[in-house]
Amino acid sequence: MKLLEDRIRKDGVVKAGNVLKVDSFLNHQMDIKLFNEMGREFKRLFADRPINKILTIEASGIGIACIAAQHFGVPVVFAKKAQSINIDGEVYSTKIQSFTHNKVYDVIVSKKYINTTDHILIIDDFLANGCALEGLIDLVKSAGATIEGIGICIEKGFQQGGDIIRKKGVRLESLAIVESMNDETGEIVFREQ
Amino acid sequence: MKLLEDRIRKDGVVKAGNVLKVDSFLNHQMDIKLFNEMGREFKRLFADRPINKILTIEASGIGIACIAAQHFGVPVVFAKKAQSINIDGEVYSTKIQSFTHNKVYDVIVSKKYINTTDHILIIDDFLANGCALEGLIDLVKSAGATIEGIGICIEKGFQQGGDIIRKKGVRLESLAIVESMNDETGEIVFREQ
Numbered sequence: 001m002k003l004l005e006d007r008i009r010k011d012g013v014v015k016a017g018n019v020l021k022v023d024s025f026l027n028h029q030m031d032i033k034l035f036n037e038m039g040r041e042f043k044r045l046f047a048d049r050p051i052n053k054i055l056t057i058e059a060s061g062i063g064i065a066c067i068a069a070q071h072f073g074v075p076v077v078f079a080k081k082a083q084s085i086n087i088d089g090e091v092y093s094t095k096i097q098s099f100t101h102n103k104v105y106d107v108i109v110s111k112k113y114i115n116t117t118d119h120i121l122i123i124d125d126f127l128a129n130g131c132a133l134e135g136l137i138d139l140v141k142s143a144g145a146t147i148e149g150i151g152i153c154i155e156k157g158f159q160q161g162g163d164i165i166r167k168k169g170v171r172l173e174s175l176a177i178v179e180s181m182n183d184e185t186g187e188i189v190f191r192e193q
Numbered sequence: 194m195k196l197l198e199d200r201i202r203k204d205g206v207v208k209a210g211n212v213l214k215v216d217s218f219l220n221h222q223m224d225i226k227l228f229n230e231m232g233r234e235f236k237r238l239f240a241d242r243p244i245n246k247i248l249t250i251e252a253s254g255i256g257i258a259c260i261a262a263q264h265f266g267v268p269v270v271f272a273k274k275a276q277s278i279n280i281d282g283e284v285y286s287t288k289i290q291s292f293t294h295n296k297v298y299d300v301i302v303s304k305k306y307i308n309t310t311d312h313i314l315i316i317d318d319f320l321a322n323g324c325a326l327e328g329l330i331d332l333v334k335s336a337g338a339t340i341e342g343i344g345i346c347i348e349k350g351f352q353q354g355g356d357i358i359r360k361k362g363v364r365l366e367s368l369a370i371v372e373s374m375n376d377e378t379g380e381i382v383f384r385e386q
Contacts, residue, residue, distance in 0.1 A: 025268075028271065028273065029268055030259060030268060059271065063258075066255075067263075070229070075222055076223045080252070112217065
């Protein structure tokens with residue numbers, strides 16, 4: 001998606017350690033007009049799928065999931081990190097390793113909000129090593145629901161997550177795939193799609 | 194807002210300990226059509242204010258903040274709980290006591306995304322004891338920005354948060370204010386507005 005690639009080139013900052021900072025428009029400050037265009041593009045990419053619900057994970061996936069949901073006319077469910085006293089009843093749970101925070105989270109979703117009749121689009125802002133996505137896929141499978149696809153804003157194509165997910169046979173669409181980046185020159189190369 | 198009050202009466206569940214569960218439409222599964230109507234109402238209520246940015250806090254405030262932002266045509270910034278290695282540079286920080294999780298969070302926002310020229314609308318899904326809002330107000334004041342108002346989806350009017358915030362002279366608009374609720378009968382009484 002050229003609009004997103006251009007924005008990453010303009011406002012993204014490449015840091016040592018394969019860190020791409022996009023917190024000026026994607027995951028701290030959020031450019032809602034851009035989100036709306038990304039939501040429209042997810043709808044175009046998955047127009048042929050009978051999606052009735054979007055699943056994401058807190059926190060930075062929630063914004064793009066909600067804006068995208070307007071284009072699909074469906075509700076959003078966000079998976080929660082760690083147990084809360086306000087989630088009662090039974091939950092599906094999985095464990096997710098966070099590279100960013102260097103710890104393992106328990107991630108849960110109420111059994112009330114995903115079930116065997118659901119056709120789920122998973123949306124998240126970033127895909128790197130794929131741990132968060134594998135956890136979300138695990139939750140959907142636990143519920144016996146159908147995964148219609150996965151929509152990602154930015155995929156780090158030089159990390160393994162995209163390959164792992166695609167090998168599972170899940171349809172994965174990333175709006176921008178970073179093939180390589182250089183923290184000395186700031187150069188970012190995107191995969192041709 | 195009658196639409197929201199009706200929805201709370203229909204789908205909200207009153208639990209012992211003053212817990213109002215609205216996770217079927219507000220803070221776990223999210224009804225985006227309802228969010229859109231709430232966003233429209235926030236715009237109506239704050240139409241006279243020169244708002245250029247919406248501030249919320251992760252996680253459950255992000256959805257309504259993003260949808261509301263479409264009605265204002267402004268970006269959203271969400272305050273983050275605890276330090277992340279992906280937030281660099283300087284941050285404003287404050288501490289927030291969470292009643293729900295029974296712990297104290299460090300909450301931060303990058304100095305890059307709130308400054309003295311900003312006119313901020315704070316949006317959150319719930320107001321009970323007011324701790325989260327007091328933290329967000331503290332962050333905005335640290336940045337020297339102007340608080341134009343606070344928009345809340347559901348206020349528990351029988352807890353102290355609303356009074357504390359209104360006594361600060363901040364304009365606070367809650368779309369539904371629960372005056373009382375009974376976990377034996379399930380009855381919910383709303384404040385006349």
